Amino acid sequence: xxxxxxxxxxxxxxxFGMYFMxxxxxxxxxxxxxxxxxxxxxxxxxxxxxxxxxxxxxxIAPCIWLYxxxxxxxxxxxxxxxxxxxxxxxxxxxxxxxxxxxxxxYFGIDIKNGTMLYVAIWPxxxxxxxxxxxxxxxxTVVTDGHIEIYTDYVSLPSIKLQLWLHSPKLIANTIHTMxxxxxxxxxxxxxLVKDKEKEFGNVTGLTVSDLY
Numbered sequence: 301x302x303x304x305x306x307x308x309x310x311x312x313x314x315x316f317g318m319y320f321m322x323x324x325x326x327x328x329x330x331x332x333x334x335x336x337x338x339x340x341x342x343x344x345x346x347x348x349x350x351x352x353x354x355x356x357x358x359x360i361a362p363c364i365w366l367y368x369x370x371x372x373x374x375x376x377x378x379x380x381x382x383x384x385x386x387x388x389x390x391x392x393x394x395x396x397x398x399x400x401x402x403x404x405x406y407f408g409i410d411i412k413n414g415t416m417l418y419v420a421i422w423p424x425x426x427x428x429x430x431x432x433x434x435x436x437x438x439x440t441v442v443t444d445g446h447i448e449i450y451t452d453y454v455s456l457p458s459i460k461l462q463l464w465l466h467s468p469k470l471i472a473n474t475i476h477t478m479x480x481x482x483x484x485x486x487x488x489x490x491x492l493v494k495d496k497e498k499e500f501g502n503v504t505g506l507t508v509s510d511l512y
Contacts, residue, residue: 309423331355373404373421376504390415398466414483427506431493434483440472453511
């Protein structure tokens, strides 16, 4: 199984976390102080402008960069989700759609067709796309703000979602109720999603993980 969070990403995330926790407050203080100095002193030397504008740049630029990365990932996820919806076998309720934009993750539940869709984009241009239908996910574990959904794949035995804006318990109860309900599936939804993996990989430029 390919590592979904490689070492370089974990290291980069740690450095970014330290930067936003320690660096940004310092730069914010320095930027405000330097800007105030420029406003109150008409004879501020060139270095004062460099320090002021440099501080604001070092705060704003990383935020813009992260936002653009998030938007790019979200566009790819939206393309995949909309393509699956266009088949007519996946029409999730808005309340049961979880778009975790900053994590690059989508999870939706269609209670009418008894289908579910999971899409996740990982560092290193790796993408997971899984279509579920009733019976395809057996168990769930709910903790504070999180849900873990177990799959039938050895290479990806479970998927974990941070649902701060959704109710993990509602998602879990919906899945269990759907698994108890008898649906008349006219198509193998997991296979339908799998058959589109090559198309999604070509369009997005990402490698779709081979689940087994």
